[in-house]
Amino acid sequence: MRFIIALMKHETNTFSPVPTPLESFGNRGPYFGQDAFEAFRGTNTPMSAFIDLAVKEEAEIVTPVAAEAWPSGPVHRDAYQCITDTICEAVQEGCDALFLDLHGAMVTETNDDGEGVLLERIRRISPGVPIAVTLDMHANVTQTMVENCSVITGYKTYPHVDMYAAGAKAGDILIRSLKGKVKPAMVWDNRPMLPHTLRMGTDKLPMQHLVALANQAEADDALAAAVFGGFPLADIHDAGLSTVVVTDENQTRAEKICRHILDTAWEMRRDFIYDAEPLAESVAHAKQLTEGPVLLIDHADNCASGGTQDTMAVVKEVMRQGLENVAVGAIRDPEAVDQLIQAGVGNRVTIALGGKMDMPSIGLIGEPLQVTGIIRAISDGQFIPQGPMYTGVEQNMGRTVVLDTGGIQIVIIERGHEPFDLGIFRSVGIEPTTKRYVLLKSRLHYRAGFLPIAKHIVECNGIGVTGSDYSQFRFQKVRRPIYPLDVETDS
Ligand SMILES: [Zn+2]
Numbered sequence: 001m002r003f004i005i006a007l008m009k010h011e012t013n014t015f016s017p018v019p020t021p022l023e024s025f026g027n028r029g030p031y032f033g034q035d036a037f038e039a040f041r042g043t044n045t046p047m048s049a050f051i052d053l054a055v056k057e058e059a060e061i062v063t064p065v066a067a068e069a070w071p072s073g074p075v076h077r078d079a080y081q082c083i084t085d086t087i088c089e090a091v092q093e094g095c096d097a098l099f100l101d102l103h104g105a106m107v108t109e110t111n112d113d114g115e116g117v118l119l120e121r122i123r124r125i126s127p128g129v130p131i132a133v134t135l136d137m138h139a140n141v142t143q144t145m146v147e148n149c150s151v152i153t154g155y156k157t158y159p160h161v162d163m164y165a166a167g168a169k170a171g172d173i174l175i176r177s178l179k180g181k182v183k184p185a186m187v188w189d190n191r192p193m194l195p196h197t198l199r200m201g202t203d204k205l206p207m208q209h210l211v212a213l214a215n216q217a218e219a220d221d222a223l224a225a226a227v228f229g230g231f232p233l234a235d236i237h238d239a240g241l242s243t244v245v246v247t248d249e250n251q252t253r254a255e256k257i258c259r260h261i262l263d264t265a266w267e268m269r270r271d272f273i274y275d276a277e278p279l280a281e282s283v284a285h286a287k288q289l290t291e292g293p294v295l296l297i298d299h300a301d302n303c304a305s306g307g308t309q310d311t312m313a314v315v316k317e318v319m320r321q322g323l324e325n326v327a328v329g330a331i332r333d334p335e336a337v338d339q340l341i342q343a344g345v346g347n348r349v350t351i352a353l354g355g356k357m358d359m360p361s362i363g364l365i366g367e368p369l370q371v372t373g374i375i376r377a378i379s380d381g382q383f384i385p386q387g388p389m390y391t392g393v394e395q396n397m398g399r400t401v402v403l404d405t406g407g408i409q410i411v412i413i414e415r416g417h418e419p420f421d422l423g424i425f426r427s428v429g430i431e432p433t434t435k436r437y438v439l440l441k442s443r444l445h446y447r448a449g450f451l452p453i454a455k456h457i458v459e460c461n462g463i464g465v466t467g468s469d470y471s472q473f474r475f476q477k478v479r480r481p482i483y484p485l486d487v488e489t490d491s
Contacts, residue, residue, distance in 0.1 A: 013306020018072035027396035030067035046167025050099035104139020116144030132174035154226030190242035195272035292436035301464030304418035312369035389448035
């Protein structure tokens with residue numbers, strides 16, 4: 001048996017001004033061939049699960065490419081071409097099955113369905129080839145994806161700490177089907193709703209309940225059942241909540257499970273709407289909390305949803321209200337990093353920090369913040385997460401500097417990075433557990449690493465292209481009517 005195992009992941013925020021060239025993938029570009037195998041074997045990812053299964057089956061393993069980038073604007077045409085050509089060339093050389101670790105919300109400069117177009121192309125080269133696919137919980141699933149693969153599974157957790165399990169499930173179903181033990185029947189459907197990402201955490205309602213229904217279906221008789229909250233900021237026709245169910249040959253049963261989960265989701269649609277309080281109130285509330293660490297969540301500028309990671313509104317408000325003993329992780333500002341490295345550790349500097357990128361999609365220009373502080377540390381920005389998320393997968397924040405204003409220690413980085421692991425601070429000598437406040441450029445993945453150390457969590461509604469107020473975005477492609485953009489659907 002010759003198995004092709006590949007990874008292509010990008011959650012595209014079509015409102016994001018952050019470009020997505022080939023270099024944005026991986027730590028220094030995508031991993032190709034044996035490098036892809038080495039980089040992901042033994043990690044908490046679907047790709048790693050696929051590798052383990054293939055080894056167990058004593059299959060010949062081909063890993064043409066592993067390419068994952070932080071969310072940002074539409075993927076550049078040549079980047080998409082390079083990644084997908086590499087996979088398709090491997091398919092052309094022949095294979096018995098494919099195992100693909102995909103995201104499901106990739107938009108490119110030239111098409112709205114990066115994954116669907118890839119799967120369609122693979123099936124044109126090798127009609128009917130068995131394909132197992134894992135998708136992120138934030139996938140915007142399309143008919144094209146479902147029609148052009150054999151099995152889809154999704155993550156059941158957000159933060160996504162069960163990526164390996166999703167891969168193991170998809171891979172196992174496909175291998176059993178290769179041996180003639182099961183015949184996967186797959187059904188997909190959606191409802192016209194665009195849930196807020198901040199309401200998709202799986203430790204709380206409503207998502208917790210939908211995941212429980214999916215788990216129950218699997219405990220009963222489904223081979224796999226997945227709920228996808230969707231990624232609302234990828235403005236494409238099929239954005240939003242959907243469900244994929246795989247049963248053993250029983251199409252009718254799969255349809256029934258799918259419908260039940262989706263009907264329940266629709267009934268709970270109001271619970272998927274996040275209501276933000278004004279920033280000044282949130283910070284004032286945080287100031288009253290006596291026991292730290294208090295996490296201040298700057299969710300409107302989350303780079304793992306396409307944020308520029310350089311808006312300064314929340315940091316500015318924290319300074320204005322005089323919060324002390326704060327660690328900030330992290331501001332992306334390559335220009336500032338350069339300036340600070342030239343100044344050197346131990347020196348006092350005043351710089352215009354952040355606000356380097358404009359956000360034309362929401363009509364805002366970048367506003368830097370004047371900051372004075374002492375440079376405490378400079379590093380290469382690399383660390384290995386201790387888990388539970390992306391455990392073992394090397395992270396590269398680019399050159400990294402810590403600027404200490406007295407009350408606030410700010411981690412400043414060159415490459416985007418959502419703080420999901422304590423390593424973002426510990427790798428530069430800051431111990432987050434000793435901080436009264438930890439300000440994080442994150443929406444929800446911070447919970448993976450930071451929830452265990454947090455005494456309180458305060459969501460701070462700052463500025464950015466990952467905000468939850470849909471009225472600031474001009475949706476053009478998503479199917480209408482859709483909840484909550486159109487009030488008439490809420491009847
Ligand atoms: Zn996700």
